[in-house]
Amino acid sequence: MTVITEADLIESVADALQFISYYHPMDYIRALGVAYEAEQSPAAKDAIAQILTNSRMCAEGHRPICQDTGIVTIFVKWGQECRLDSTRSLQEVVDEGVRKAYLNPENKLRASILADPAFTRRNTKDNTPSVMHVEMVPGSTVSIDVAAKGGGSENKSKFKMMNPSDSIVDWVLEMIPQMGAGWCPPGMLGIGIGGTAEKSMLLAKESLMGAIDMAQLKARGPKTDIEALRIEIYDKVNALGIGAQGLGGLSTILDVKIFDWPTHAASKPVAMIPNCAATRHAHFTLDGSGPVYLEAPKLEEWPDVNWTPDKAAIRVDLDTLTPEVVQTWKHGDRLLLNGKMLTGRDAAHKRIADMLAKGEELPVDFRGRVIYYVGPVDPVGEEVVGPAGPTTATRMDKFTRMMLDQGLLAMVGKAERGPDATKAIAERKSAYLMAVGGAAYLVARAIKGSKVVGFADLGMEAIYEFEVSDFPVTVAVDAAGENVHQLAPLVWREKIAREGLLVGA
Numbered sequence: 148m149t150v151i152t153e154a155d156l157i158e159s160v161a162d163a164l165q166f167i168s169y170y171h172p173m174d175y176i177r178a179l180g181v182a183y184e185a186e187q188s189p190a191a192k193d194a195i196a197q198i199l200t201n202s203r204m205c206a207e208g209h210r211p212i213c214q215d216t217g218i219v220t221i222f223v224k225w226g227q228e229c230r231l232d233s234t235r236s237l238q239e240v241v242d243e244g245v246r247k248a249y250l251n252p253e254n255k256l257r258a259s260i261l262a263d264p265a266f267t268r269r270n271t272k273d274n275t276p277s278v279m280h281v282e283m284v285p286g287s288t289v290s291i292d293v294a295a296k297g298g299g300s301e302n303k304s305k306f307k308m309m310n311p312s313d314s315i316v317d318w319v320l321e322m323i324p325q326m327g328a329g330w331c332p333p334g335m336l337g338i339g340i341g342g343t344a345e346k347s348m349l350l351a352k353e354s355l356m357g358a359i360d361m362a363q364l365k366a367r368g369p370k371t372d373i374e375a376l377r378i379e380i381y382d383k384v385n386a387l388g389i390g391a392q393g394l395g396g397l398s399t400i401l402d403v404k405i406f407d408w409p410t411h412a413a414s415k416p417v418a419m420i421p422n423c424a425a426t427r428h429a430h431f432t433l434d435g436s437g438p439v440y441l442e443a444p445k446l447e448e449w450p451d452v453n454w455t456p457d458k459a460a461i462r463v464d465l466d467t468l469t470p471e472v473v474q475t476w477k478h479g480d481r482l483l484l485n486g487k488m489l490t491g492r493d494a495a496h497k498r499i500a501d502m503l504a505k506g507e508e509l510p511v512d513f514r515g516r517v518i519y520y521v522g523p524v525d526p527v528g529e530e531v532v533g534p535a536g537p538t539t540a541t542r543m544d545k546f547t548r549m550m551l552d553q554g555l556l557a558m559v560g561k562a563e564r565g566p567d568a569t570k571a572i573a574e575r576k577s578a579y580l581m582a583v584g585g586a587a588y589l590v591a592r593a594i595k596g597s598k599v600v601g602f603a604d605l606g607m608e609a610i611y612e613f614e615v616s617d618f619p620v621t622v623a624v625d626a627a628g629e630n631v632h633q634l635a636p637l638v639w640r641e642k643i644a645r646e647g648l649l650v651g652a
C-alpha cells in the first residue's frame with residue numbers, strides 16, 4: 148500500500164499551481180510560435196506577438212500570464228493501492244494546496260472564486276474550492292492533472308443533446324462564430340462526445356489536458372475516425388477567419404482534442420469547451436516518495452518575439468480627452484493611452500445600476516472619463532499593480548447605455564461588443580477600444596499608478612483609477628458604429644477561401 152501524505156499532496160498541488168501561473172505549456176508556445184510565423188493578418192500577428200512576449204516575461208518574472216488566474220480544476224486518477232494519510236477529505240487537502248499557491252506572497256494570484264453564486268457572490272479570498280474529479284484506477288500511484296481555467300473561455304462552453312444522425316462538424320461550425328472572441332483565441336477546443344450530458348462535458352474538459360500535437364497528426368495522417376474528425380474540425384474552424392482575438396486571421400485554434408464514450412441509442416450528447424491563450428495545465432504523479440516539483444522550461448525555448456508599442460500609433464491624452472477627439476478615431480486605429488483611466492467590471496457595473504435605480508450618488512464621476520474593464524492581480528514587490536489584462540466586454544453590454552448616460556467617453560476591454568452596445572456607442576458617438584486578452588503582465592507595464600476610488604469591498608472588482616503611459620489599444624467600435632470584430636473575420640474568411648491559404652499553425 149502506497150501512503151500519500153497530506154503534506155506531499157498539498158506541496159505538489161501548490162507547486163503545480165504556481166508553476167502554471169507563469170509557465171505556459173511548451174507545446175502551446177511552440178504551436179503559437181508557428182502560428183505567429185504563418186500569420187498574414189497584421190492585427191492578429193500583433194496580438195500573437197503580445198501574447199508571446201507576455202508569456203516570456205511571465206516565465207522570467209514568475210508572475211501570472213493572465214490577471215484571471217483561473218478556477219482550479221483537478222483530475223485525479225487514484226491508484227487503488229494508495230491511501231491518503233489524513234483525517235481530512237481529499238477535497239479539503241487539495242484545497243489546502245490551492246490556498247497555499249494562491250496566497251503565496253512572492254507571486255500572489257488573483258482570488259476569483261465567489262461563493263453563493265446565485266445571490267451574494269462573496270469572494271472566498273483564497274480561490275478555493277477547486278473543482279475536482281476523482282477516478283479510482285488500478286495501481287500504486289496517484290496521477291494528477293492540475294489546470295487553472297480562465298473564466299472567459301469557460302463562459303463560452305457549449306453543449307447539445309444531438310439527434311444521433313446530426314453532424315458534429317456542422318454544430319461546431321455554427322457555435323464558433325457565436326462564441327465570439329471572449330475565449331481569447333488562438334487556443335484549443337476540447338470536445339466530448341457520448342455518455343450522458345454531464346459525461347460529455349467532463350470528456351471535453353479532460354481532453355484539454357493533452358499536449359498540442361495537431362502538426363504531428365497532420366504530418367502522419369489520421370489513423371482513426373476521431374483523428375480524422377479532429378483534423379476536419381481544425382481546418383474548417385480556422386477557415387472561418389476569426390483569428391487571434393477575433394481580429395481576423397489564419398489561426399483561430401491551435402488544436403482540437405476529442406474524447407468519446409459509449410452512449411444511449413437515442414442520444415448523441417456533444418460538449419465543446421475552449422481553452423484560452425492562457426492555457427494552463429500540468430501533470431504529476433505521486434508515488435509516496437515525497438512531493439513533486441515540476442521542472443522549469445528553458446527560456447531559450449520561447450520564440451524570439453519581442454513586442455514593442457507601434458511607433459505609428461496615435462497618442463491619446465486621457466486627461467484632456469473630448470468627445471470631438473473620440474469621434475476622430477476610426478475602427479482599426481492603434482492608440483496609445485496616456486493619463487488617468489477608471490476601471491470597473493461585472494460587480495461594479497451591477498452595483499452602479501442598483502445605486503442609480505435607488506437614486507443614490509455614485510462614488511465616482513464618470514463624465515469625460517474612459518473606463519477599463521479589468522480585475523487586476525494584487526501587486527507584489529515594486530509593482531504598482533499586478534497583471535491587469537482586459538476582461539470580456541460583452542458582459543458589460545447591458546450596462547453600456549447606462550454608463551454612457553453618466554457621461555463616459557469610451558470603454559476599454561477585450562473581444563467584441565454585441566449589437567445593442569454597438570448601437571449605443573454609435574448613437575452617443577462614443578468608442579470601444581480593445582486590448583489584447585492574455586497579455587496581462589505586458590499590459591500592466593503601461594500602468595504607472597493605481598488607487599481604489601470606489602467600492603473597495605469588491606476587491607479586484609473595485610473601481611480603480613490607473614495612471615497609464617502608452618497603454619496599447621485598438622479601436623474596435625468607432626463613433627460611426629463600425630465594428631472590427633464583425634468586419635475583419637469576414638474579410639479573412641473570404642481571403643482564405645479565395646487564395647486557398649493554409650490555415651492554422
Ligand SMILES: O=C(O)C[C@H](O)C(=O)O
Pocket residue numbers: 214215297298299300329521522537538539584
Ligand atoms: O476575469 C477576468 O479577468 C477575465 C475573464 O477571464 C474573461 O476572459 O473575461
